Amino acid sequence: xxxxxxxxxxxxxxxxxxxxxxxxHKMLERAGIKTCVTREPGGTELAEEIRTVLLKPRDEKxxxxxxxxxxxxxxxxxxxxxxxxxxxxxxxxxxxxxxDATYAYQHGGRGVSKDSISALETLVQEGLKPDLTLxxxxxxxxxxxxxxxxxxxxxxxxxxxxxxxGVKTTYRERASAEPERFRVIDAAGSIEEVSESxxxxxxxxxxxxxxx
Numbered sequence: 275x276x277x278x279x280x281x282x283x284x285x286x287x288x289x290x291x292x293x294x295x296x297x298x299h300k301m302l303e304r305a306g307i308k309t310c311v312t313r314e315p316g317g318t319e320l321a322e323e324i325r326t327v328l329l330k331p332r333d334e335k336x337x338x339x340x341x342x343x344x345x346x347x348x349x350x351x352x353x354x355x356x357x358x359x360x361x362x363x364x365x366x367x368x369x370x371x372x373x374d375a376t377y378a379y380q381h382g383g384r385g386v387s388k389d390s391i392s393a394l395e396t397l398v399q400e401g402l403k404p405d406l407t408l409x410x411x412x413x414x415x416x417x418x419x420x421x422x423x424x425x426x427x428x429x430x431x432x433x434x435x436x437x438x439x440g441v442k443t444t445y446r447e448r449a450s451a452e453p454e455r456f457r458v459i460d461a462a463g464s465i466e467e468v469s470e471s472x473x474x475x476x477x478x479x480x481x482x483x484x485x486x
Contacts, residue, residue: 278308278365279479280357280402282372285410286441287431288417288424289461294410294472295368301473302366305480310360313370315348317356324348329428336429338384345376346394353398372404374448379430382444383437406479408472409449410461414438 281298283291295311302309315325324344328336349372360367373395380386414435421431449456457475461468 278361278363278367279405279483280361280367280369281406281408281479282369282374282404283408283410284371284374284378284445285412285461286378286414286417286438286445288420289410289412290420290465290468291408291410291461292370293465294408294459294468295370297469298472298476299368301476302368307480308365310356310365310367312352312356312367314352314372314375315345317352317369321348321351329430331429331432338380338386341384342376342380342386342390342394345380346398349373350398353402358402369404373399374407374409374445377448378441378444382440382442383433404455406475407456408475409445409456409458410468411442411446411458412461414442416462
């Protein structure tokens with residue numbers, strides 16, 4: 275059995291990536307592809323507990339190093355007990371955010387050095403990267419309105435415009451640096467419009483999968 279594919283869905287808050295992930299899941303199911311749907315931080319019982327700690331609004335300020343280490347602690351658990359076993363079983367893993375989000379949020383948003391993130395990435399991932407990353411990109415004002423429409427906001431969703439701008443810029447920089455892995459999706463349109471663009475990229479991947 276050949277290994278499955280690892281597809282990540284990235285983007286700032288309110289870009290619709292989670293909605294599109296669910297639609298891709300249905301698309302792959304119709305194609306007879308066994309999938310594992312997961313998210314970061316989270317994906318296992320322990321990693322979900324760390325997620326709760328990370329996202330909960332609190333009066334105590336969270337040190338940037340604490341936040342970074344918790345992110346990678348959750349990721350290590352997630353990789354060991356959810357992502358890697360699924361890939362080895364030949365499943366396609368659809369993950370709502372992965373390490374690109376850490377660069378975007380902890381470097382672009384918080385100012386943590388890329389070297390610090392890279393060192394932890396090497397330790398935890400041992401060279402593993404997604405086969406395909408769909409980056410959902412929308413103007414910040416549209417993203418913020420979508421978040422307001424959803425209701426209560428978590429600790430990251432409550433961040434200011436400068437933080438969100440840093441996240442967006444870093445995501446775009448990473449996409450430019452790795453065009454072979456990234457597909458940038460214009461997420462400003464309707465769910466149907468965005469889904470049509472996403473489907474084209476997933477279909478191309480399915481075609482290449484079938485030819486191997």
